[in-house]
Amino acid sequence: MDLLQLRYFRTVARYEHMSRAAEELHVAQPSLSRTVARLEADLGMPLFDREGRRIRLNQYGAIFLRHVERALSELDDGRRAVREARDTGLGRVAVASETLLTITPALGSFRAAHPRADVRLHQSDAPEMDRRLRTREVDFCLASQPLSGAHLETVELAREEVLLAVPYGHRLAGRRSVTIPEVADEPFVTTRRGYWQRALLERLFAAEGLAPLISCEGDEPGASQDMISAGLGIGLIPAVSRQVGTHERVPVVWVALDAPDCERRLTLAWNKDSHLSEAAVAFREFVTSTPFMSHHLPLPRRTESAPGGA
Known part of the structure; x- marks a missing residue:
């Protein structure tokens, strides 16, 4: 068992796909497969379940992966410590x-x-x-x-209020506050799942037994205000956006959302x-x-x- 085998195993376990792992590692797929097979032979136990060309990390692989990640992380920390001691x-x-x-x-x-x-x-x-x-x-x-x-x-x-941003001329632009049911039929500009804006939006709607209507979703939360300003929908924007100059660069109207824990x-x-x-x-x-x-x-x-x- 050597470090190369462990690093290859960790990458294959992450992707559960030999071709993608080989591409990530910049090695030939047959070579990667042989390296993993040698590791399994050394351990005396298969680490993956194989069904045709598909592989899945099995219970033994999951146990071994936890130890491999800790060991490799410790070695990486050691390398960093040595480099930092060397550098000025x-x-x-x-x-x-x-x-x-x-x-x-x-x-x-x-x-x-x-x-x-x-x-x-x-x-x-x-x-x-x-x-x-x-x-x-x-x-x-x-x-x-x-x-x-x-x-x-x-x-x-930090903890800050999250506001509802709407385009100028929108029917809600003159309101001081609105409730979730009042915006239930409005198209929302938000992020894809995995980001806080989407998680908060779905949580606030779920509390009312509703689901939001999504018109735009993306990977950059900071782009939401641009899309709202362009009239593509309304959306949840943290109050800090009013502090960093985006309110002048990307004009929108701010409305308070009358909902519990509407904050970031x-x-x-x-x-x-x-x-x-x-x-x-x-x-x-x-x-x-x-x-x-x-x-x-x-x-x-x-x-x-x-x-x-x-």
């Missing part, structure tokens, strides 16, 4: 976030304060963030929905047992020592409303 900089900090707009101001402020830090940013939905944390591809995740697990440490950074909670999550570089430790201290929203521009004093609206 602070090392690397890698962060995953559902939307780049939320974390960009904080990362910009951190880079200005720590110019020697090597900062990496990844956009990921919730399942991908969980995977990146488990495989230690990232040090931190900035999540707008719960990430849980015994391996995680979390701290809440920003949480920083990391693996409690992971090695953190000096840069990562500095980043965690930076974003947790001051109110997170202070990294954004001040809230504008005026409130947008439709012409002639109340």
Whole structure:
């Protein structure tokens, strides 16, 4: 048993598909199949169930995968620690976030304060963030929905109201607040499943025994306001969007949504047992020592409303 076998096994287990795993690893599929077969022979137990060309990780493979991931993660941490001891900089900090707009101001402020830090940013939905944390591809995740697990440490950074954004001229543009039943027939601009906007939208509608009508869905939560402004639907937008200048670049009308827990909670999550570089430790201290929203521009004093609206 060697490291190459373990890394190949982990990739095949992730995809449960030999061709995709071989493409990811940049190796020939027959060579990959032989390597996995040798590992199974060494263990004396098949790790995959095979049905024709399809493979599925079996119960023995799932048990072995948990240990392989821990072992490879420890080795990766060791390599990083050695590199950081060698380098003159602070090392690397890698962060995953559902939307780049939320974390960009904080990362910009951190880079200005720590110019020697090597900062990496990844956009990921919730399942991908969980995977990146488990495989230690990232040090931190900035999540707008719960990430849980015994391996995680979390701290809440901010809590903010989520508003309903509608285009100018919309029938609701003059309202101060609306209820979920009042927008039940409205087309919504939102994200695909896995992102916080979609999860919140479906939760609010489900509480009323309803399901939202989706007109547009995408992978970038920050693009929703552009589509709403263009008249493609209405949507849920966090209050911070009114603080970072998008209210001027992408004009919409803000309406309060009269629904319980219509808010976003920003949480920083990391693996409690992971090695953190000096840069990562500095980043965690930076974003947790001051109110997170202070990294954004001040809230504008005026409130947008439709012409002639109340």
